[in-house]
Amino acid sequence: MGVEFLQFLLSGLTVGATYALVGLGFWIIHTACGVINFAQGEFVMLGGMATAAFLGLGMPLPVAIMLALAVAVVAGLLLERLAVEPTRNGSVVTLIIITIGASIFFRGLVQVVLDKDFHPLPAFSGEEPILIGGAAVMPQSLWVVGATAAVVLGLWLFFEHSLHGKAVRAAAANLLAARLCGIRVRFVLLLSFGMSALLGAIAGVLIAPISATYYEVGIMLGLKGFCAAMLGGLRSGWGPVVGGLVLGVVEAMGAGYLASAYKDAVAFVIILLVLMFMPRGLLGRGARSERV
Amino acid sequence: MPNSAAPLLAVAELDVHYGGIQALRGVAIEVHKGELVALVGNNGAGKSTLLHALSGIVEASRGSIRFAGRDIAAASADARVRMGIVQVPEARQVFGPLSVEDNLRLGAFTRHGAAQIARDIERTYALFPVLAERRRQAAGTLSGGQQQMLAIGRGLMADPRLLLLDEPSMGLAPNVADETFEKIGDLKGAGVTILLVEQNASSALYIADRGYVLETGSVALKGSGRELLADEAVRKAYLGM
Numbered sequence: 001m002g003v004e005f006l007q008f009l010l011s012g013l014t015v016g017a018t019y020a021l022v023g024l025g026f027w028i029i030h031t032a033c034g035v036i037n038f039a040q041g042e043f044v045m046l047g048g049m050a051t052a053a054f055l056g057l058g059m060p061l062p063v064a065i066m067l068a069l070a071v072a073v074v075a076g077l078l079l080e081r082l083a084v085e086p087t088r089n090g091s092v093v094t095l096i097i098i099t100i101g102a103s104i105f106f107r108g109l110v111q112v113v114l115d116k117d118f119h120p121l122p123a124f125s126g127e128e129p130i131l132i133g134g135a136a137v138m139p140q141s142l143w144v145v146g147a148t149a150a151v152v153l154g155l156w157l158f159f160e161h162s163l164h165g166k167a168v169r170a171a172a173a174n175l176l177a178a179r180l181c182g183i184r185v186r187f188v189l190l191l192s193f194g195m196s197a198l199l200g201a202i203a204g205v206l207i208a209p210i211s212a213t214y215y216e217v218g219i220m221l222g223l224k225g226f227c228a229a230m231l232g233g234l235r236s237g238w239g240p241v242v243g244g245l246v247l248g249v250v251e252a253m254g255a256g257y258l259a260s261a262y263k264d265a266v267a268f269v270i271i272l273l274v275l276m277f278m279p280r281g282l283l284g285r286g287a288r289s290e291r292v
Numbered sequence: 293m294p295n296s297a298a299p300l301l302a303v304a305e306l307d308v309h310y311g312g313i314q315a316l317r318g319v320a321i322e323v324h325k326g327e328l329v330a331l332v333g334n335n336g337a338g339k340s341t342l343l344h345a346l347s348g349i350v351e352a353s354r355g356s357i358r359f360a361g362r363d364i365a366a367a368s369a370d371a372r373v374r375m376g377i378v379q380v381p382e383a384r385q386v387f388g389p390l391s392v393e394d395n396l397r398l399g400a401f402t403r404h405g406a407a408q409i410a411r412d413i414e415r416t417y418a419l420f421p422v423l424a425e426r427r428r429q430a431a432g433t434l435s436g437g438q439q440q441m442l443a444i445g446r447g448l449m450a451d452p453r454l455l456l457l458d459e460p461s462m463g464l465a466p467n468v469a470d471e472t473f474e475k476i477g478d479l480k481g482a483g484v485t486i487l488l489v490e491q492n493a494s495s496a497l498y499i500a501d502r503g504y505v506l507e508t509g510s511v512a513l514k515g516s517g518r519e520l521l522a523d524e525a526v527r528k529a530y531l532g533m
Contacts, residue, residue, distance in 0.1 A: 163397065170387045170398050177385040180347060182373030182402035182450065 003134040008256040014141040016248020017148035021203035022225025023240025025196035030234050031172045032192035034092055038099040041222015042106035043200025046072040048213030049110050051205050052119035069201045076197025080189050110215045121208040144206045227271045233281025300325045301454055306355035308345050315341040316509045323487050328480040330500035332493040337506040339489040340382055343456045347379045348372045374402045376453030384443040388432025392423050395431045395442055399449030416445040437468035457488045493530035497521045
């Protein structure tokens with residue numbers, strides 16, 4: 001019983017870490033421009049699929065991963081430059097619909113340029129399970145959790161201790177004052193789209209050895225990341241992190257103790273409850289930030 | 293004041309439209325280096341619009357803005373900050389969640405040279421000691437008067453050649469407003485060139501070298517601060533006398 005619980009907990013934290021990464025991507029763009037970017041899941045898909053494609057060309061795994069992350073970042077920057085920037089004065093709803101359109105476009109593009117097959121990526125350090133307190137953990141799980149922790153630390157350093165990170169927060173807090181300090185809105189938007197594409201792609205690369213990747217993998221992972229962001233709240237970056245981990249664990253417990261068929265339903269029941277009873281999320285308090 | 297040299301700022305024939313509504317028509321003002329020029333007028337006269345046109349936040353539909361001899365009408369907002377046109381916006385608008393020190397540091401966002409910036413932060417603290425005591429505190433937790441000091445300090449951190457102050461006394465208790473005007477007088481004494489927009493016409497004209505009265509988007513009157521304070525029409529319309 002104890003071992004079983006630990007097993008579910010560890011696998012929940014692994015999956016939850018990827019939800020946290022996707023949720024952080026939502027948070028960054030929402031902070032910068034008040035928009036929920038529904039193409040966020042496609043960055044996850046691009047990370048995994050591009051890695052698989054570069055591996056297929058015979059590249060070593062680390063090179064393939066770096067190139068795939070670069071592809072996703074370029075996709076994020078192009079999305080901002082070609083679709084969001086020209087309609088910056090449009091309503092939030094317009095921008096959200098643009099991101100939905102972009103997600104369909106990315107899926108279609110990958111389907112045509114690459115393929116519609118499932119691609120399991122090789123695990124980064126083998127498939128030999130490690131025993132922790134009697135529970136078996138795949139080394140890939142450690143990669144997922146470790147890389148997520150590193151990303152969270154990096155984001156914290158960027159937003160709390162670098163001038164450019166502070167500039168993004170300043171623009172979110174007061175756009176006019178930020179412009180009067182000489183902070184360029186375009187710079188803030190490009191930076192946030194580039195960063196959140198990178199986070200999504202990292203999640204996609206980390207999870208692909210566990211659950212394989214294909215051109216539609218971003219739909220479900222994007223929704224789970226969105227659930228994570230809603231559950232934790234978008235007030236601070238800790239919201240999606242806490243929300244992602246909680247969601248992953250609850251899902252794993254549900255699948256383990258109830259029925260695995262309901263695994264995905266758990267997430268959507270949670271999001272309905274959150275939206276109905278605490279729309280600001282677990283960590284949400286106070287006023288919304290202003291949009292850029 | 294010396295009118296012989298070319299003005300630092302020369303605005304001519306300036307029109308600004310918001311959609312179909314004309315907010316400024318044919319505005320012409322000049323500010324010379326070292327001057328404190330007050331721009332007074334009622335709510336909605338176009339004072340803030342003029343400052344936003346100078347900062348590149350709104351676009352002029354006609355006319356010219358020359359700064360230090362260059363036409364800057366096409367320059368972006370951040371380029372104007374780099375040139376030294378720095379605005380302290382109405383209602384303070386500090387970055388509430390960020391610390392006092394981060395607010396000041398972001399004032400110098402366009403500048404390079406960490407050592408000089410660090411020295412300027414200390415200079416700003418010397419000018420506004422209350423900010424030094426609260427340097428780690430979130431700016432949103434300061435009182436209104438302290439936020440105004442922070443907003444002005446943030447503007448100074450950009451190393452302005454022309455400081456635009458938009459209604460610095462707005463929403464402040466009378467004694468705090470007086471203190472703010474005193475600080476503005478000190479800044480002029482320190483050689484900062486200032487264009488001061490105020491509804492509180494008497495206090496503004498009192499410390500100003502020259503002033504302009506803006507009415508429904510046009511300059512209605514201009515003169516030295518003393519002349520305008522003594523003007524019958526100004527006294528009636530803006531000073532309540």
